[in-house]
Each structure stands twice: as C-alpha cells, then as structure tokens.
Amino acid sequence: MxxxxxxxxxxxxxxxxxxxxxxxxxxxxxxxxxxxxxxxxxxxxxxxxxxxxxxxxxxxxxxxxxxxxxxxxxxxxxxxxxxxxxxxxxxxxxxxxxxxxxxxxxxxxxxxxxxxxxxxxxxxxxxxxxxxxxxxxxxxxxxxxxxxxxxxxxxxxxxxxxxxxxxxxxxxGAAEDGAIGEDHDPETHLIPLAIDAATGKRPPLQVFGIDYPTPDGTCLRDxxxxxxxxxxxxxxxxxxxxxxxxxxxxxGTGTPTSVREVINAVGKVTGKKVPYTEGPRRAGDPPALYADSSKAKNELGWKVKFDTIESIVETAWRWHSANPDGFGKRK
The missing domain is CATH 3.40.50.720 (NAD(P)-binding Rossmann-like Domain)
Structure with missing residues (x-):
C-alpha cells in the first residue's frame, strides 16, 4: 500500500x-x-x-x-x-x-x-x-x-x-535498533529530560508536585x-x-508509572544518578492518566512488546548515549 x-x-x-x-x-x-x-x-x-x-x-x-x-x-x-x-x-x-x-x-x-x-x-x-x-x-x-x-x-x-x-x-522510547530516537526542541518529555539531567546535559530535572493522592505522591502516567x-x-x-x-x-500499556519510578528507572538503566528538584503542582495536571487498551488488543490483535518502564528507557538510553546531540541540524 x-x-x-x-x-x-x-x-x-x-x-x-x-x-x-x-x-x-x-x-x-x-x-x-x-x-x-x-x-x-x-x-x-x-x-x-x-x-x-x-x-x-x-x-x-x-x-x-x-x-x-x-x-x-x-x-x-x-x-x-x-x-x-x-x-x-x-x-x-x-x-x-x-x-x-x-x-x-x-x-x-x-x-x-x-x-x-x-x-x-x-x-x-x-x-x-x-x-x-x-x-x-x-x-x-x-x-x-x-x-x-x-x-x-x-x-x-x-x-x-x-x-x-x-x-x-x-x-x-526509541527504535529498538537505535537507528532513530527522540529529539525535540524544546524538550518536554520526562524520559529524555531525566536522561539529560543524569548526563549533565541539562540542569536537574524538575518534579512538579509531590503531594498527589498516588502511592509516592507524584503523578501517574501511562x-x-x-x-x-x-x-x-x-x-x-x-x-x-x-x-x-x-x-x-x-x-497505552495500562500500567501507570509515577514520576519517581521513571527517575529510578533512568538511574538504573544509565547507571547514573538523576538529579532533581521538587516543586509545586502544575495547573491542570491530573493525578493519574492511564489507558484501558483492551479494545485495540481485541479488535486489532495489538500487543505491547515493551511492557515495562525499564525496557522503554533502555531503548531511549541507547539512542541518547549514541547521539548526544540528537539529529543535529534539521535540514
């Protein structure tokens, strides 16, 4: 096609x-x-x-x-x-x-x-x-x-x-073979920001809100x-x-992961400490957002291959460690 x-x-x-x-x-x-x-x-x-x-x-x-x-x-x-x-x-x-x-x-x-x-x-x-x-x-x-x-x-x-x-x-995450990955400007996604904080490319990560009604007080996302x-x-x-x-x-995977759990996963995968600061909640951030994807699974036969946050972070780390400057110039 x-x-x-x-x-x-x-x-x-x-x-x-x-x-x-x-x-x-x-x-x-x-x-x-x-x-x-x-x-x-x-x-x-x-x-x-x-x-x-x-x-x-x-x-x-x-x-x-x-x-x-x-x-x-x-x-x-x-x-x-x-x-x-x-x-x-x-x-x-x-x-x-x-x-x-x-x-x-x-x-x-x-x-x-x-x-x-x-x-x-x-x-x-x-x-x-x-x-x-x-x-x-x-x-x-x-x-x-x-x-x-x-x-x-x-x-x-x-x-x-x-x-x-x-x-x-x-x-x-990034392509499993490391060929391409995530390169935003500005970057707002948690995993690449945590990786960059761990490698010293960016300042310490900002954690927005530690008093949510969740197991560790930080937002849950899928x-x-x-x-x-x-x-x-x-x-x-x-x-x-x-x-x-x-x-x-x-x-989505249907498995909620907290901000702290992402930070811990990045630290585990990279072998580097993720420095971070804690601050107040951001307006409009729900405590939790995660999916029931059973419809896609039942109707499309869709299966999630990367079913843990560590497996997702591993692919991201492979890309970022091999491409510290991302893709470089856009054109």
Whole structure:
C-alpha cells in the first residue's frame, strides 16, 4: 500500500515510517521540518518538504505517488504553548488538517489514520480510561484534536471517509535498533529530560508536585513505546476497507508509572544518578492518566512488546548515549 505520512520526519511519524517499510508498505513523507528531522527518514523514502496548508502541492503528491491511505502526525503538541497561542494550534491542527482532508476527498483518497491524544478526555473522574468516556479537553491542544475527531465523524457520514483515531498516552522510547530516537526542541518529555539531567546535559530535572493522592505522591502516567504505537497504526489498515468506517482506540500499556519510578528507572538503566528538584503542582495536571487498551488488543490483535518502564528507557538510553546531540541540524 502507498501510504502518505504527514509529519513523517517527527518523533512518532519517523518511527511509523520505518514500521511501514518493515511491514511491506511504501511510505511517502511530507514534513516541513519545523519540528521534524530529515535524518530521521531513510534516504530511499520519497520526501517532500511541503507545508500541509499548500493544498495544491499536497494534491499533486497524492496523485503522483498513487496514495492509498494517509497517516497524520503533523500537529503542534505543546500544551502550555497552546494555552498562550491558541490561534497557532487552531490554524495548524484544525484548519490545515481540514485542508488536507478536503484535498484527499477531491482526489479520491478516503482512508485516514489520525494521531489523536488522551488530552481529549480532560481530567477524568475515574481510571483507567476507556474510549466511551466523556471528552472534555481543558486546553486548546486537546480541543483541536477533539475538533478533528468530530470533523472525521462528519466526513465519514457525508463522504464515506474511513478513518481511525488513536488516542495516545505518553509516547516514549526509541527504535529498538537505535537507528532513530527522540529529539525535540524544546524538550518536554520526562524520559529524555531525566536522561539529560543524569548526563549533565541539562540542569536537574524538575518534579512538579509531590503531594498527589498516588502511592509516592507524584503523578501517574501511562508510558507506551513509540514502536508499539506505530504497529497499532498499521494493524488498523485492514479495518478501513468499508466506506464510512469510524474507529477510535486508546493506546497505552495500562500500567501507570509515577514520576519517581521513571527517575529510578533512568538511574538504573544509565547507571547514573538523576538529579532533581521538587516543586509545586502544575495547573491542570491530573493525578493519574492511564489507558484501558483492551479494545485495540481485541479488535486489532495489538500487543505491547515493551511492557515495562525499564525496557522503554533502555531503548531511549541507547539512542541518547549514541547521539548526544540528537539529529543535529534539521535540514
């Protein structure tokens, strides 16, 4: 299958490109390299440095590359920034995505796999999260993802678009063979920040909140390996054959891990102490967020390969220790 991966040079997108190739598909990448890295994509993968909002260019790619299905990873995803600059998030995450969908329908491409988020649920009343729980985002980032989910449902009904939206929990880790990994600027993810603190690349890690109603007082989150996420996206392809199919899946391990447990895992794997400071809670941080992913497991046959925080950290450490400067220049 010819698969257009929008945002395919980013963290999750680039890992999915590799998984597509391994599964026998032909990925084609669009990425404007604002956050992505050209080096994260193999040289033999067709690559287009194109803005998603350039509908004419995107339409030509869909036709020229004979695209069968589109995977979308090209969202801005900094929650705090979305609060301070919501228009940036609405124009990129919603407007540009709607433009992509308009071009897809015009060119007869009606299969779509969307990278959504558990942030659409807001602050849930109980755990674990299942797909049927109410969605009440508490920030513009989560709201933009929910807006796209709602648009997809309308397009499925009106135009026969077949789609799957995957609601991620905390994507983490790096490719098992160490070929690619996580390189954000700015970096906000806990595992790479802890690794950098342990190696002295960054100041001591900041722990936000030590008085949560959790076993050790720090937040509980569901860390799921980036390659496991990617495999789920490919497993859903065969479910999208029927026009108008609308699927939603949570993707997580179902095992909550605290901030302290992540710090301990990084220390154990690296053999280095992780220096950290303790501070007050951040506004809007729920005490716990973790998934019930039984729907994905039952319907897609999805299995988590990296089922412990140590196994996830090991892959991250392999990448970071071999690439202390990440991918280097973006272009």
């Amino acid at each position: 010819n698969v257009l991966v929008v945002g395919g040079a980013g963290y999750i997108g680039s890992h999915c490109v590799r998984q597509l190739t391994a599964a026998g598909h032909r990925p084609v990448v669009i990425d404007n390299l604002v956050f992505g890295h050209r080096r994260a994509v193999a040289p033999d993968v067709p690559f287009y440095d194109v803005n998603l909002g350039d509908e004419s260019a995107v339409g030509k790619i869909l036709v020229d590359e004979k695209i069968d299905l589109v995977m979308h990873f090209a969202a801005y995803a900094y929650v705090g920034e979305s609060v301070h600059d919501p228009l940036k998030y609405y124009f990129n995450n919603v407007v540009a995505t709607l433009g992509l969908l308009r071009v897809m329908l015009a060119k007869g491409v009606k299969k779509f796999v969307f990278s959504s988020t558990c942030a659409t649920y807001g602050i849930p009343e109980k755990m674990p999260l299942v797909e049927t729980m109410p969605q009440s985002p508490i920030n513009p980032y989560g709201q933009t993802k929910l807006d796209v989910e709602n648009a997809l449902k309308a397009l499925a009904l009106a135009h026969g678009l077949s789609f799957s939206a995957f609601r991620y929990f905390n994507a983490a 860390y799921v390996h980036v390659d496991d996420l990617s495999r789920a996206h490919i497993a859903v392809f065969e479910k999208l054959e029927k026009p108008g199919t609308a699927l939603f899946y949570n993707l």
